[in-house]
Amino acid sequence: MTQTLALTALAQTPTQIKISNGILEGTDSAGIRSFKGVPFAAPPVGDLRWKEPQPVKNWTGVRKAVKFGPKAMQKPIFGDMMFRANGTSEDCLYLNVWTPAKSANQHLPVLVYFYGGGMVAGDGSELRYDGESLARKGIVTITITYRLGVFGFLAHPELTKESPHHASGDYGLLDQHAALEWVHQNIAAFGGDPNHVVIAGESAGSASVFAQMASPLSKNLIAGAIGESGAAINPTMAPIPLAEAEQKGVEMANKLGAQSIEALRAIPADQLLDQTFNAGYRGLPCTIDGYFWPELPLKIFEEGKQAHVPLLVGWNSGEMNYQSLLRGEAPTPENYEKTVKALYGDKADEVLKLYPATTDADVLASATALASDRFIVYSTWKWADEHTRTSGQPVYNYIFARPRPAMRPEMGNATAGLAGGVIKGNGAAKPNQTPVFKGAVHSAEIEYALGNLSTNKVYAWTPEDYKVSRTMEAYFANFIKKLNPNGNGLPMWKANTDPNHVSVMHIDVDSRLEPEQNRARYLFLDQQYSK
Numbered sequence: 288m289t290q291t292l293a294l295t296a297l298a299q300t301p302t303q304i305k306i307s308n309g310i311l312e313g314t315d316s317a318g319i320r321s322f323k324g325v326p327f328a329a330p331p332v333g334d335l336r337w338k339e340p341q342p343v344k345n346w347t348g349v350r351k352a353v354k355f356g357p358k359a360m361q362k363p364i365f366g367d368m369m370f371r372a373n374g375t376s377e378d379c380l381y382l383n384v385w386t387p388a389k390s391a392n393q394h395l396p397v398l399v400y401f402y403g404g405g406m407v408a409g410d411g412s413e414l415r416y417d418g419e420s421l422a423r424k425g426i427v428t429i430t431i432t433y434r435l436g437v438f439g440f441l442a443h444p445e446l447t448k449e450s451p452h453h454a455s456g457d458y459g460l461l462d463q464h465a466a467l468e469w470v471h472q473n474i475a476a477f478g479g480d481p482n483h484v485v486i487a488g489e490s491a492g493s494a495s496v497f498a499q500m501a502s503p504l505s506k507n508l509i510a511g512a513i514g515e516s517g518a519a520i521n522p523t524m525a526p527i528p529l530a531e532a533e534q535k536g537v538e539m540a541n542k543l544g545a546q547s548i549e550a551l552r553a554i555p556a557d558q559l560l561d562q563t564f565n566a567g568y569r570g571l572p573c574t575i576d577g578y579f580w581p582e583l584p585l586k587i588f589e590e591g592k593q594a595h596v597p598l599l600v601g602w603n604s605g606e607m608n609y610q611s612l613l614r615g616e617a618p619t620p621e622n623y624e625k626t627v628k629a630l631y632g633d634k635a636d637e638v639l640k641l642y643p644a645t646t647d648a649d650v651l652a653s654a655t656a657l658a659s660d661r662f663i664v665y666s667t668w669k670w671a672d673e674h675t676r677t678s679g680q681p682v683y684n685y686i687f688a689r690p691r692p693a694m695r696p697e698m699g700n701a702t703a704g705l706a707g708g709v710i711k712g713n714g715a716a717k718p719n720q721t722p723v724f725k726g727a728v729h730s731a732e733i734e735y736a737l738g739n740l741s742t743n744k745v746y747a748w749t750p751e752d753y754k755v756s757r758t759m760e761a762y763f764a765n766f767i768k769k770l771n772p773n774g775n776g777l778p779m780w781k782a783n784t785d786p787n788h789v790s791v792m793h794i795d796v797d798s799r800l801e802p803e804q805n806r807a808r809y810l811f812l813d814q815q816y817s818k
Contacts, residue, residue, distance in 0.1 A: 356381030358410035385418035388478020403490030420738030427479035433462035442532035456574030487513035501584035506594035523666035591677035601685030605726020609654035681782030
């Protein structure tokens with residue numbers, strides 16, 4: 288009888304919600320309501336291409352919100368992205384909401400998640416970012432789509448001149464900000480608390496979290512932040528000055544034979560995407576535009592001007608493979624030493640002490656560590672270090688160390704890419720062709736953290752993988768709810784408030800808190816990258 292009443296109550300959960308622009312109708316999945324393809328800004332097409340996001344026009348009647356919107360303009364760059372988007376379009380500024388709330392007055396914590404993909408690929412519809420699992424833990428979960436590549440990051444003198452803020456280049460980041468504004472205005476209708484919004488993301492999404500924390504536009508819209516592998520700090524996706532970005536934009540336009548922004552706006556989106564890729568403009572850097580960022584974002588953190596909120600931040604144990612460092616050479620101590628000397632010159636001996644290798648096995652570990660630090664670990668560490676130093680807020684550091692299991696047999700001729708992707712067909716390596724360092728590759732933690740292992744059919748997940756996922760998702764859910772990852776049944780995770788005494792949670796089958804072990808490496812790289 289009780290079960291029947293419960294099912295009846297769920298069946299009566301309303302799937303219509305009134306927000307500022309009109310009425311939305313979503314779907315209900317066993318008590319979790321979802322609203323997909325919700326516009327948070329006007330379509331950035333025509334004259335709105337390369338303009339900051341504009342308000343959504345109101346609609347009459349009921350707008351169906353039952354399928355994902357289109358993904359932003361992009362090429363199929365990464366093999367691990369499994370989209371559910373409604374095609375690809377320049378008209379892409381939509382978000383998706385999963386809510387467990389039964390009414391609008393529940394004031395539940397909110398998560399806004401930014402996808403990764405190097406600011407050139409990715410989408411909020413990807414299976415690994417699905418919000419239902421976290422929603423079942425009492426969190427209103429949101430994914431968004433933002434402009435990418437040339438559509439999201441072109442700076443140009445004409446664009447700067449026509450901007451009311453005399454800025455250009457950071458349209459993708461401004462899209463994210465517009466989504467946060469939308470959440471602040473509308474999330475109460477979904478049962479969320481507009482004053483308890485945690486932002487999170489992986490890789491370029493993590494760099495986006497760093498970006499929004501640094502921006503005076505967004506910092507007061509954030510209650511907490513989660514960064515998974517990445518910050519916009521040299522050498523990872525570091526922004527460039529506006530004048531330099533404008534010059535890059537002029538050079539690109541000249542290569543395309545477009546003498547004005549009007550001419551560039553006249554090029555159809557598909558054609559513009561093809562032309563920019565063919566001209567070598569796969570992506571464009573973010574810009575210190577004077578509006579979204581009034582100065583270098585790292586400097587904003589160094590000066591303590593960022594959002595002063597709790598931060599949970601970390602990286603994976605094998606972010607980049609040794610092969611990217613050795614460039615095809617066999618992983619021997621001789622080749623490793625030769626590579627280090629070529630990269631670091633008179634500093635090579637110091638590097639070889641920090642990343643030592645006397646055997647082939649040592650090379651696999653040390654070359655992977657050096658490649659990973661150069662790729663994305665140092666920048667993430669620097670973010671955590673500065674926030675610990677200047678925010679007065681707790682920082683929770685982690686290293687995710689669980690290697691993915693083997694691929695399922697039905698994957699056939701496929702292998703893992705250098706930074707987490709999947710390579711199929713003739714580009715796949717033959718079994719045992721190259722030695723492998725067993726670590727957690729870039730992006731591997733996403734499904735574990737968001738409770739979405741079962742959505743990824745590529746890997747043969749084991750009970751141990753699901754154990755790791757339960758631990759990591761619980762840490763994330765606790766942090767989103769109370770800005771502290773600790774909870775019953777979890778290893779105690781100490782907050783860091785002193786950069787000289789840092790503890791790191793190693794997340795694996797047996798998760799454990801340990802003192803920071805590699806600070807000397809990061810301090811050395813800090814000297815190299817801050818010159």
